[in-house]
Amino acid sequence: MANETLDLEQLIGWDGLLQEDEKQVRASVRRIVKDRFMPRIVADYEAGKFALELVPELAKLGLLGANLEGYGCAGMGSLAYGIACHELEMCDSGLRSFVSVQTSLAMFAIHTFGSEAQKQRWLPEMAAGRVLGCFGLTEPNHGSDPAGMETHAERDGAGWVLSGRKLWITNAQVAHVAIVWARTKEGIRGFIVERDMPGYAAEEIPHKLSMRASVTGGLVMDGVRVPEENRLPEAAGLKAPLACLNNARFGVAWGVLGAARACLEIAIKYACERTQFGVPIAAKQLVQLELADIATEVVKASLLSVHYARLKEAGKLHPAQTSLLKRNNCRIALEAARRSRAVLGGNGIAGDFHIMRHAANLESTFTYEGTDQIHTLSIGRALTGSAAF
Numbered sequence: 001m002a003n004e005t006l007d008l009e010q011l012i013g014w015d016g017l018l019q020e021d022e023k024q025v026r027a028s029v030r031r032i033v034k035d036r037f038m039p040r041i042v043a044d045y046e047a048g049k050f051a052l053e054l055v056p057e058l059a060k061l062g063l064l065g066a067n068l069e070g071y072g073c074a075g076m077g078s079l080a081y082g083i084a085c086h087e088l089e090m091c092d093s094g095l096r097s098f099v100s101v102q103t104s105l106a107m108f109a110i111h112t113f114g115s116e117a118q119k120q121r122w123l124p125e126m127a128a129g130r131v132l133g134c135f136g137l138t139e140p141n142h143g144s145d146p147a148g149m150e151t152h153a154e155r156d157g158a159g160w161v162l163s164g165r166k167l168w169i170t171n172a173q174v175a176h177v178a179i180v181w182a183r184t185k186e187g188i189r190g191f192i193v194e195r196d197m198p199g200y201a202a203e204e205i206p207h208k209l210s211m212r213a214s215v216t217g218g219l220v221m222d223g224v225r226v227p228e229e230n231r232l233p234e235a236a237g238l239k240a241p242l243a244c245l246n247n248a249r250f251g252v253a254w255g256v257l258g259a260a261r262a263c264l265e266i267a268i269k270y271a272c273e274r275t276q277f278g279v280p281i282a283a284k285q286l287v288q289l290e291l292a293d294i295a296t297e298v299v300k301a302s303l304l305s306v307h308y309a310r311l312k313e314a315g316k317l318h319p320a321q322t323s324l325l326k327r328n329n330c331r332i333a334l335e336a337a338r339r340s341r342a343v344l345g346g347n348g349i350a351g352d353f354h355i356m357r358h359a360a361n362l363e364s365t366f367t368y369e370g371t372d373q374i375h376t377l378s379i380g381r382a383l384t385g386s387a388a389f
């Protein structure tokens, strides 16, 4: 008992919390991450490259559209999907982002707001990874406040003409289809824009210093003619894209705990091996304080995530609870990365030790899918009934 060690999974008590199918998802995603993604992530990150050629392997595991039913999707529960996001982000936030956007934003939008013909046409191909999607809500002048969007669509005979710009769009340059949100005379509507439609282009955002192993770009729509059959018929108003975001924010909240866990595990290993003043630094009380604080926050956040996942599975998770989870987990993950990095001293900034990469990525997770401040205000609105945006 005296010197028995417990790892983070044991501290959380995962095995008592997960059902058999959830443990299987954890094991299969962990394996592909270890065998296929981890060996290349340092080089990919430096090169600013996403491992596009491995997408079929993600699809084979049922990770694309994982939590959707039918149309070739795996129909996983929310907790299984959360665990998958957690394991992916143990490697890199960009890897989880790819799956999040394909699953929770692009496919979810079609699954929830699309016609039967749209679902039949796109979802099986997207689940197989043969068609990639992106989600265009943010614009150069409208991020936190998408209600002000300038992208607009005008009716033209049997179809629409779409013009405007979207910015900071994950998967933009690799997407075959973009879910584009645009203002119309009837209010905000969603469109499936295909990449070969004249007037549509995706542009790379150069010089990114975060999420370097993820594809991020801008969308340009210059009089793109989109047929009526590409409009999402069930999407009316801003609440449609915001409903997609609930789903995606849940995946981010689970994912960032994977990054936090990776950082903590690296810091523990390093502290046990690194000797200063004649003993491993792990034997120093101030180092143990760092590790204990990080572990405590990750354990608490994991337990909250499990509870909220069960509520989500029961259809009872309120958007304010999703805001609370996203905000809390992104905060503690960023703090975990910073404090873990310090445990490694100078080595903490070296790519081979991974933590600095996680820290840089986690800055993006703090901002995207609703900034920390926006979620603070969403919780505040839920508590007080007063919107302070």
Ligand code: TGC
Pocket (backbone or CB within 6 Å): 096, 097, 098, 100, 101, 135, 137, 138, 143, 144, 145, 146, 147, 170, 237, 238, 239, 240, 242, 243, 245, 246, 252, 319, 368, 369, 370, 371, 374, 378, 389
């Ligand atoms: P507000 O008046 O509050 O709401 C308008 C309508 O929407 C409804 N609604 C929601 N519905 C479902 N889920 C939610 N979370 C909802 N929040 C609001 C609301 O009931 C209302 O419906 P109705 O029927 O009355 O019309 O809207 P607002 O303009 O005041 O804005 C509220 C605010 C600030 C919370 C919202 O604009 C917001 O969430 N802003 C943040 C924008 C954001 O998160 N953008 C993310 C872009 S996508 C992204 O970052 C992907 S990263 C991908 C990756 O790589 O992983």
Ligand code: FAD
Pocket (backbone or CB within 6 Å): 101, 134, 135, 136, 137, 138, 140, 141, 142, 143, 144, 145, 167, 168, 169, 170, 171, 211, 216, 364, 367, 368, 369, 370, 371, 372, 373, 374, 388, 389
């Ligand atoms: P702004 O809204 O201009 O905010 C700037 C600052 O002001 C923030 O700190 C913000 O919290 C603060 N602020 C704004 N309003 C208030 C307020 N009312 N009260 C207090 N503070 C406020 N978008 C997509 O649509 N699709 C994607 O796939 C996508 N992927 C992304 C990938 C990455 C790597 C990144 C970094 C972003 C991505 N985004 C995507 C965009 C992201 O959602 C936005 O960056 C985010 O919503 C914030 O918008 P903004 O950058 O315009 O910042």
